Amino acid sequence: MIMEYKAIDLGLPSGRLWADKNVGAEKETDYGLYFQWGDTIGYTEASYSTWATCHGNGSNSDYNGVSIEAWDAENLQSVNGMEDSTLKAEADAATVNMGSKWRMPTIEDCAELMNNTNYEVAEINGVKGGKFICKADPSKYIFLPFA
Numbered sequence: 029m030i031m032e033y034k035a036i037d038l039g040l041p042s043g044r045l046w047a048d049k050n051v052g053a054e055k056e057t058d059y060g061l062y063f064q065w066g067d068t069i070g071y072t073e074a075s076y077s078t079w080a081t082c083h084g085n086g087s088n089s090d091y092n093g094v095s096i097e098a099w100d101a102e103n104l105q106s107v108n109g110m111e112d113s114t115l116k117a118e119a120d121a122a123t124v125n126m127g128s129k130w131r132m133p134t135i136e137d138c139a140e141l142m143n144n145t146n147y148e149v150a151e152i153n154g155v156k157g158g159k160f161i162c163k164a165d166p167s168k169y170i171f172l173p174f175a
Contacts, residue, residue, distance in 0.1 A: 031049075033048060033127075033130065036168055036169070037162070040140055041144060046133075046170045047122075051063070051070065052125060056152065057154075057155040059173050061125075063121040065115075066115060066119045068121050117131075141160055144163070145162060147160055156174050158171070
């Protein structure tokens with residue numbers, strides 16, 4: 029199934045737009061997929077044993093070679109010149125799974141989101157999560173389910 033993602037303008041100073049749902053989610057209340065840093069495959073559960081780039085992992089033979097280059101799982105650090113929180117396009121879960129106009133948020137993007145929106149814990153259709161609401165237009169928001 030091909031997912032479609034809508035860009036939400038939350039009125040952030042940078043002009044950054046956020047997706048209306050998580051990578052791999054069908055709707056805003058879905059968790060979507062879990063990704064290890066630099067991994068683009070995505071998993072439905074967050075478990076060390078399912079991550080493709082973990083040493084000794086025999087359950088995932090179809091790993092992403094770019095992920096292996098992007099992450100040193102044994103030492104829990106990025107490699108190959110990734111000094112900041114921005115991934116190369118081929119190792120970015122959002123770019124690979126959502127299309128070229130998307131990328132995973134950086135720490136700076138998340139800080140901007142927190143500092144320039146109204147945040148509340150909310151429940152939508154029985155799912156609890158964080159709701160980041162545009163200060164100028166409360167009808168615009170993103171919802172991040174608590175996983």
